[in-house]
Amino acid sequence: MKPSRHHVTMVLAVLYFMALAAMVFWPSPVDRPVDGALMQVIAWLHSHGLPQWFIGYRKVEFAANILLFVPFGFIIAVRLHRIYWWVAVAAAAVVSGLIELTQAMLLPERVPAWSDIVANTSGALIGAVLVLTLRAVFTRSNKRADARQ
Known part of the structure; x- marks a missing residue:
């Protein structure tokens, strides 16, 4: 029996949420094993002309948190009616808090931070807006295809 698209997406969603829980509730900072290497890469970039203000450890961590929650917003928003997309963003804010x-x-x-x-909420917003955008594109293309028939 071939797995349906729904089953595959549910498995991926469960795996994502399990990985997210493991990362956020890990007893020590999850970036500890790579923070030295990351600092070396940042220092190398600065020594090769990248301005200090452009990239730093906190900015990389902030961007990583955004990317970490893009799937959160996407997964929640795709399961909701399009007018309730904002629930994904609100849920991310509550869960993150x-x-x-x-x-x-x-x-x-661990070091909790408002940032x-x-x-995290910004990442979920990006994921939810991506769902809205994809729905609009597919709706528009389906309407054009129906009009041609």
């Missing part, structure tokens, strides 16, 4: 609160209360090696909530 709870993550930071949990890190503050239960994970002493993480902003980055």
Whole structure:
């Protein structure tokens, strides 16, 4: 029996949320194994002319948090009616706030930050807007195809 597209997307969604939970509730910062190498890459870029203001560790971490939550916004928004796309963004803000609160209360090696909530919510917004955009494109192309018939 061939798995349906729905089953495949559900498995991918479950895997994403499991990986997300593992990352955000890991007892120590998940970037610790690579933070030295990342700092070396940033230093190398600066030594080769990239301005200091352009890239730094916090900016890379902020961008990584945005990218981490793009699938969150996408997965939630794709399951909702198009007029409720904003629920994905609100859910990301709430979940992110709870993550930071949990890190503050239960994970002493983790550093909770308001900027993480902003980055995570921004990533979910990008994912939800991507769903809206794709739906608009497919709706428009379907209408054109129907009009030709």
